[in-house]
Amino acid sequence: MGELGQTAGVDRLGGLNAADEGGLPEPGLVRVGVTVLAAGVGVLALTTDPGTAADAAWALVAVVLLPLWVWLPQLPLRLVVVAVLVAAVLATRGGDVEPTLFLVSTAAVLVGWFEWSTAWSVGLVVLAALCPLVVRVLMPPEGFSQWIWVLGIVFPWLLGVLARQQFALAHRLQDARAELAEQAVAGERQRIARDVHDLVGHGLAAVLLQITSARHVLRRDPDAADEALAAAETAGRSSMAELRRTMALLRDEPGGPAADLDGIAEVVRSVREQGLRVRYERSGEAPVPDGVGIAVHRIAQEALANAVRHAPDAETAVVLTAEDGAVKLTVTSLGPLRVRERDERPRYGLVGMRERAEVAGGELSAGPVAGGWEVRCRVPLT
Numbered sequence: 001m002g003e004l005g006q007t008a009g010v011d012r013l014g015g016l017n018a019a020d021e022g023g024l025p026e027p028g029l030v031r032v033g034v035t036v037l038a039a040g041v042g043v044l045a046l047t048t049d050p051g052t053a054a055d056a057a058w059a060l061v062a063v064v065l066l067p068l069w070v071w072l073p074q075l076p077l078r079l080v081v082v083a084v085l086v087a088a089v090l091a092t093r094g095g096d097v098e099p100t101l102f103l104v105s106t107a108a109v110l111v112g113w114f115e116w117s118t119a120w121s122v123g124l125v126v127l128a129a130l131c132p133l134v135v136r137v138l139m140p141p142e143g144f145s146q147w148i149w150v151l152g153i154v155f156p157w158l159l160g161v162l163a164r165q166q167f168a169l170a171h172r173l174q175d176a177r178a179e180l181a182e183q184a185v186a187g188e189r190q191r192i193a194r195d196v197h198d199l200v201g202h203g204l205a206a207v208l209l210q211i212t213s214a215r216h217v218l219r220r221d222p223d224a225a226d227e228a229l230a231a232a233e234t235a236g237r238s239s240m241a242e243l244r245r246t247m248a249l250l251r252d253e254p255g256g257p258a259a260d261l262d263g264i265a266e267v268v269r270s271v272r273e274q275g276l277r278v279r280y281e282r283s284g285e286a287p288v289p290d291g292v293g294i295a296v297h298r299i300a301q302e303a304l305a306n307a308v309r310h311a312p313d314a315e316t317a318v319v320l321t322a323e324d325g326a327v328k329l330t331v332t333s334l335g336p337l338r339v340r341e342r343d344e345r346p347r348y349g350l351v352g353m354r355e356r357a358e359v360a361g362g363e364l365s366a367g368p369v370a371g372g373w374e375v376r377c378r379v380p381l382t
Contacts, residue, residue, distance in 0.1 A: 034106065035067040041102045048099065058091035059100045066106060077114055081107045081124050089131050093138040101135070101149055104128050105156045112160025125157040190355065205309050206235035206274050213275075231274055238270055260293035261322065264300045268318055271304045278304070278316040284323035292379050295360035296320075296327050299353045303331035303366075303375040306349055310338045314372055326362075326380045334372035353377070 042063035062084050069080040084107045091100045108128045115121040132149035210232035214225040261282075268280040288296075300318065307316045314335025321328045350366055353375070357364035362379030 031067075031070040034070045034110070037106055038063045038066045038103060041099060041106070055091050055093075058087045062087035062091060062100055062103045066103060066110070069110075077110065078120060078124065081111055082127070085127055085131050089134050089138075092135050101132065101152075104131050104149075105153050108153045108157035109160040112157040112162075113164045114160075116164075121157075121161070125154060128153045128157070205305060206271075207232045209308065209312070210235065210274065234273055235270070260290065260297055261288055261320065261327070263297050264318070264320060267297070267301050267304055271308050274308055276304070276308050276312060276316060277314075278307070278318060280318045280320075282320045284321045286322045286325075286327075286381060288322055288327060288381060292327055292360050292362075292381060295356045295362070296329050296377065296379055298356050299364065299375070299377050300329055300331065302349050302353050303329075306375075307331065307333045307373075311335060311373060312338075322381075325382065326378050329375075329377040331375040332369065332372060333374070337373060 042059060065080050065084045065087065069075045069077060084103055088100045088104050092098050108125055111121055111124045111128070115124065129150050132146040132153070135149075136146040210228045214228035214232070217228070218225040265280060265282075268278055272278055300320070304316070304318070307314065311333040314333040314337065316331065316333045319328075319330045319332075353366065354364050357377050357379060360379045362377060364375070364377040366375045367373070
């Protein structure tokens with residue numbers, strides 16, 4: 001609890017720090033408020049219920065001590081409160097200057113608010129509550145209600161405790177909001193990174209593959225080279241269109257990408273134009289939430305891009321079903337695979353597919369099967 005007190009704008013002894021972190025009101029407001037209240041109590045006591053010169057002197061000591069603490073944070077609150085209690089008792093022991101006990105109530109509020117040690121807080125408020133009883137013993141019995149003063153001290157202390165807890169809770173909520181905002185920013189960055197990888201990575205991979213094919217057959221078969229370059233141009237234009245639609249979505253503009261289950265057929269058509277032998281099967285008419293549709297669309301796009309890159313001579317099958325409470329996607333490539341050289345580079349494609357499936361509440365597996373490679377994904381509809 002002591003550490004919370006320090007971060008919230010007070011130290012363990014109750015002194016106000018120079019800057020407030022959001023856990024307590026502005027220190028300047030506390031200083032002005034306590035100073036004005038103490039001065040008002042002093043004027044009230046000395047003008048409405050004057051006593052002897054000694055009583056007035058002790059009352060002035062009590063009036064000065066509390067503002068002195070709020071303006072000099074290095075002073076220990078516990079020591080200042082005890083001094084205020086002693087001065088208030090000495091000022092009112094003769095039956096005069098009774099309003100000075102309002103300073104005891106003020107001290108109780110400060111103890112409840114700024115004293116972070118429960119043991120010290122309870123101990124100090126007990127001493128404060130004993131002050132009216134001690135005054136009652138020392139002064140003549142007429143016209144003094146000690147029990148009303150006891151309530152007038154304990155109740156403000158409770159208000160101080162509740163105020164401290166309320167401000168501490170507000171401080172923790174502020175920290176939680178900041179943490180959630182940071183998590184949201186990190187999540188958005190990951191989402192944008194996945195989209196950039198899907199769009200730029202896929203498009204460049206397709207274009208480079210076709211350009212490489214064109215370069216290899218340029219002198220032997222100009223027609224084949226021209227066909228490859230046309231496919232590269234188509235892939236580049238498709239990627240640019242997809243990039244524009246995604247940017248429109250990120251800017252909340254109309255015309256965002258139709259990245260859903262219906263768009264998977266367009267992805268299959270695009271890779272087929274790039275030379276991949278692929279067949280597509282879809283079954284089931286269960287309604288699919290937008291988030292699930294986008295996730296499965298991107299997974300299919302990444303899986304087919306990997307097939308174009310690593311299994312261009314294989315037979316690829318895309319099977320999509322939306323029934324029994326889930327969307328199931330299987331992309332299987334059977335045939336020769338281009339084995340990737342062992343290196344330490346992260347496989348962002350597989351990582352992105354798994355992240356998309358997990359974000360949508362599903363699961364994904366990808367790995368070799370007999371005669372090829374398979375990506376299998378299941379995402380629940382709810």
